[in-house]
Amino acid sequence: MSGINTQLRILEENNQQIKVSLVGAGLMGKGMVSQMMLMKGMIPAIVTSNKVEDAIESYTLAGISKEDIVIAKTLSDINVAMEKGKYVATDMTEYATKANLVDVVVDATGIPDVGARLAMDSIYNKKHIVMVNIEADVTVGPILNKLSKSAGVVYTGTAGDEPGAVQEIYDFADALGFDVVAIGKGKNNPIDYDATPDTVRQKALEKNLKPLRLASFVDGTNTMIEMAAMANATGFTPDVRGAHGPRATVKELPNIFRLKKDGGILNNYQVVDYVNGIAPGVFAIVTTNLPQVHQEMKYLSMGDGPNYVLYRPYHLTSLETPITVAKAVLYNEATIAPIDKPVAEVVTIAKKDLKKGERLDGIGEYTILGSIETYEKAKEENLLPIGLVNANTIVKRNIKKGEFITYDMVELDTSTFIYKLRQMQEAEF
Incomplete structure (x- = not known):
């Protein structure tokens, strides 16, 4: 087995490229796009962001001329642009996993529910999925990894993190x-x-x-x-x-x-x-x-x-992510992925005193923070995984600052995709 650099060079010499669909164009996403443009045998074919201007900027920062960037609103437009060798900027996240020529989807959003859905859509559409979104991975990674194996694609965390x-x-x-x-x-x-x-x-x-x-x-x-x-x-x-x-x-x-x-x-x-x-x-x-x-x-x-x-x-964070992309395509290998069943949980702690009826928020915000515990101990104590919490989570009783939050202390938003996927994981493992 020759090295990744050799394999990528062979792709380039044969006018072939691994085509990547990146979701998320913040600091890490922009760095990833620029790094890919330095590489042989790989291109950031689609960049998706809620602000399409960020997607465009990720390309221009990497030296791509605006004439080669297509702003797309439909799946058809994306497919046509890719067939013409153009770079696609879009704010239509639902199309990130569906473009015909995409080989790998990279989720760099950091939002657990978005990541869970993107991963599942990637698996359904037979695309390898790279989860820079570690928040989703620690919540539903085991079931996603199992489903990806059944679909014949790679589910993986990223090199560099x-x-x-x-x-x-x-x-x-x-x-x-x-x-x-x-x-x-x-x-x-x-x-x-x-x-x-x-x-x-x-x-x-x-x-x-x-x-x-x-x-x-x-x-x-x-x-x-x-x-x-x-x-x-x-x-x-x-x-x-x-x-x-x-x-x-x-x-x-x-x-x-x-x-x-x-x-x-x-x-x-x-x-x-x-x-x-x-x-x-x-x-x-x-x-x-x-x-x-x-x-x-x-x-x-x-x-x-x-x-x-x-x-x-x-560790070079998202600048190393293209190595994971290449391993998935060239060798069908993950950089890091969950083993057969959950081992650890990130459980939820009240960051401040919380009152009955108050809404929680999310990771890095004002009401909660996380702590690691074994999966078995968290399950035994009914502790709430932080990845299931969002702004529609309602406190059912007063909770003191520093108190560990259990499922019965809150009314969860059960409409989210990540909640449903977590229920599937609990039933499986």
């Missing part, structure tokens, strides 16, 4: 026969459980991010979601609810991620966690029971053992 980068290290270590005892990611700031779009607005604007997106990073919900994706793909679990989240340097990780009886912080091995102080990196802690391997690890300056850290000091 922390879960995908962790999966690459895990796969490497697991293939070599190491015992992987912990996996995780860095976080670049302490969690502020009170963060809202208002408190982070100025920083968000400076970073060209939506305030609610940055708030989801700062209040820790995004980190919990990323760890849940790692757990669901590997079978590893959080050692404690919310994870330990120690502050450490990379060199300190092997000693920190040891069992308590050996001077570490862990109750168990095979856990997911996060670390303040090593962002933007990701890591795996490995060990072995063979003395010769220990001897060579010491010789290679990997530490004194018995645990060692494998560390990647960067």
